[in-house]
Amino acid sequence: MKVLLVEDSPVVLKVLRYLVSQNDLFIPILATCYEEAKASLIEYKDDFFAAIVDLNLPDAENGEIVDLILDRKIPCIVLTGNFDDELRLKLLNKGVVDYITKDSRYSFNHAMKVLDRLEKNKNIKVLVAEDSSTSRLFIKILLQQYQFQVVEAENGQEALAILEKDHTIKMLITDYNMPLVNGYDLVRMLRHNERFKCLVIIGLSAEGDSSLSAKFIKSGANDFLKKPFYHEEFHCRVNHNLEAQEMLQTIRDLANVDPLTKLFNRRYLFAEGESAYQKAIASGRLLSVIMLDIDYFKKVNDTYGHIVGDSLLESFSAYLKSAFPNEMISRFGGEEFCILLSTENEESAVSKVSKLFESLRVMQFTECDISITCSGGIACDMQTTLSQAIEIADERLYMAKNTGRDKLVSSD
Known part of the structure; x- marks a missing residue:
């Protein structure tokens, strides 16, 4: 996103360019006067996320730059060396986002804070x-x-x-x-x-x-x-x-969130997951528990290194979230994951997870194009507690691993 910076002071313009560049989302476009700003607006066809402007420019001393920016529906932040309360109110009523005086280092930080806030607010x-x-x-x-x-x-x-x-x-x-x-x-x-x-x-x-x-x-x-x-x-x-x-x-x-995969962690699973499980029991709904484990993950770390292994875990977790967007997914530990899946019946739950396994067989992850498979266990019969259901699903997961891997076990 391009940000137009209009300032006649080379020092201030250099500072602004540096600060704006700290956010990878923003591309600073510089102008030292009104005419340069106008030319930039024409060159980039008004494609600017926002503008930070000085009021007193060599060829426009009375704040004309503000009208130029606002006429193009571009959010305008005024950063000026002169504090004029009457002018401030006039410009705010015109529609400028903020009126900031250059009276300290914090003024520049505040301007950046406003810019970042505009991006978040979208x-x-x-x-x-x-x-x-x-x-x-x-x-x-x-x-x-x-x-x-x-x-x-x-x-x-x-x-x-x-x-x-x-x-x-x-x-x-x-x-x-x-x-x-x-x-x-x-x-x-x-x-x-x-x-x-x-x-x-x-x-x-x-x-x-x-x-x-x-x-x-x-x-x-x-x-x-x-x-x-x-x-x-x-x-x-x-x-x-x-x-x-x-x-x-x-x-x-x-x-509550695992920092690497951005999935819920084990602590959250046993706290909020238990609550969701008890609500499912009370309302007579089915909440299946699926335990998944990436097959031969240690070989990935040994072959490609832990950085690639971490990247694989991130990519796999993102894929799980896309496959089950409305379900609670957590990283149980290492390369093991837990999904609480809400379906109408056991057949539907098994079918959804089986489709995940099928899609994984033709996918590749990370820049190294690594192919993976999973082993899984699923517990569809509602238990007294979530912990009991996890234990059953975990036992079936190890059964899958011990009988050839790349499969889902749904019964003993």
């Missing part, structure tokens, strides 16, 4: 629940400036229905005073549902009750904003809450 969906079409439009515009995907709801009941259907929504911004279901009740309903425990929620209200913010947060909201609010305050609150949630997710991943 994949983040935000639901705005607001009965006022004017307020809803205003919030939508602010979110789209930061590259968020925006979904709208006119009341709390509609918001609930949307959240139930769309599992990809990461944030809810909800007004308090809405028909059918107000914002406060909406938050309470969501927080009583385990599925929405990681949803970031920001409450809004124009009402003067000073206790409303505490009421929202005590009911489970992450933050609260009183209307009207400034652009920068809104963006800061939204971004800070997302970053806090992402940090929590990183901590969870460190505890």
Whole structure:
């Protein structure tokens, strides 16, 4: 993604180019004046992810560069040496993403942080629940400036229905005073549902009750904003809450995800997997347990080295996730994996895993084009605990390995 950097100071431009280049996703395109920037926009046909611009250029001293960028619908970050509060508000109202003054080293770091945030936000969906079409439009515009995907709801009941259907929504911004279901009740309903425990929620209200913010947060909201609010305050609150949630997710991943394969680890399997297994028992559903082991994996390490072996484990794990996208998959240890597979009956479970084995026989992994096979054991009869089912599947796995490998054993 190309990022246009417009700055007349050679030193500052060099610093910006270096900082932008630290992110492999970004390609810095440099311009030292208005005309160079205009020429770059024409040359690359306005194909820019964002622009970082100085306001006072030799051939455009009054911020004309901002209009040039915004007219082309390119997110614009202003990085200037002059702080002018009136001008700042004017530019924010025009639609610039941020107005940053070059008063310290942190200013440049902040500009990079905004740029990185814009890139992350492209994949983040935000639901705005607001009965006022004017307020809803205003919030939508602010979110789209930061590259968020925006979904709208006119009341709390509609918001609930949307959240139930769309599992990809990461944030809810909800007004308090809405028909059918107000914002406060909406938050309470969501927080009583385990599925929405990681949803970031920001409450809004124009009402003067000073206790409303505490009421929202005590009911489970992450933050609260009183209307009207400034652009920068809104963006800061939204971004800070997302970053806090992402940090929590990183901590969870460190505890629950295998760093090499990016699959769940054994600890997570026995904690969350047991919970899922008990729910399946209670609801009368079948949850088959499959134990897989890559055949002769030690030969791969001995022949190609551990780096290639690790690459094979990464590629194989990615293939497992693509083959079973909605199932819990974990790295049990070494080259051994466990899958909890939800199907209607045993025949369907065995068929799905058998197809995996068939596809592996014609595949090659890593740059060394390594062919592999697997041995597997499956336990379809529901046991009292997940541990018991894993033990049965593991015994059948070793039976498969001891009777020729490259097979799935489903019974004793």
